[in-house]
Amino acid sequence: MARVDRFLPALIDFASLLVFPFLGVMALLKRRGMLYLVGLSVVWTVGGAVLLLNGWTFGAPRTRLEHGWLVGIALAAGLIAIAWLKDQRKISRWIKLVTATLTIVVFLRALQQFFHHYA
Numbered sequence: 001m002a003r004v005d006r007f008l009p010a011l012i013d014f015a016s017l018l019v020f021p022f023l024g025v026m027a028l029l030k031r032r033g034m035l036y037l038v039g040l041s042v043v044w045t046v047g048g049a050v051l052l053l054n055g056w057t058f059g060a061p062r063t064r065l066e067h068g069w070l071v072g073i074a075l076a077a078g079l080i081a082i083a084w085l086k087d088q089r090k091i092s093r094w095i096k097l098v099t100a101t102l103t104i105v106v107f108l109r110a111l112q113q114f115f116h117h118y119a
Helices: 002-029 031-053 062-086 089-118
Strands: none
Touching: 002 031, 002 062, 002 089, 031 062, 062 089
C-alpha cells in the first residue's frame, strides 16, 4: 500500500504538469485539440470536485490533491483562453509569442518542482 500512496500524488502531479500543456499546444495547432482540452478540463474539474467532496484522497494528503486539482484547473482555463484568443487576428501574433515564452518558463519551473519533490 505504501507504493500506491507514493504513486497517486506523483500521477496527479504528472497529469497536471504535462497533460494540460500538451492539450493546450494541440489546441493551438489544430481545432480538434480544443475539444479534447475542454473535455478533459470538464472531467478534471468535476471528477476532482467529486473526489474531494467525498473525502477520497487514496492515502495522499488532502492539501496535496487540492493543489494538484487547482493547478490543473488553472492550466486548463488559461490554455482554453489562449486557444480561443488565438483566433482573434489582432491578438494572435502577440499571443503566439507570449504563449511560447510562458509555456517554456512554466514547464521548466514545474519540472524543477517535480524533480525537487520526487528526487
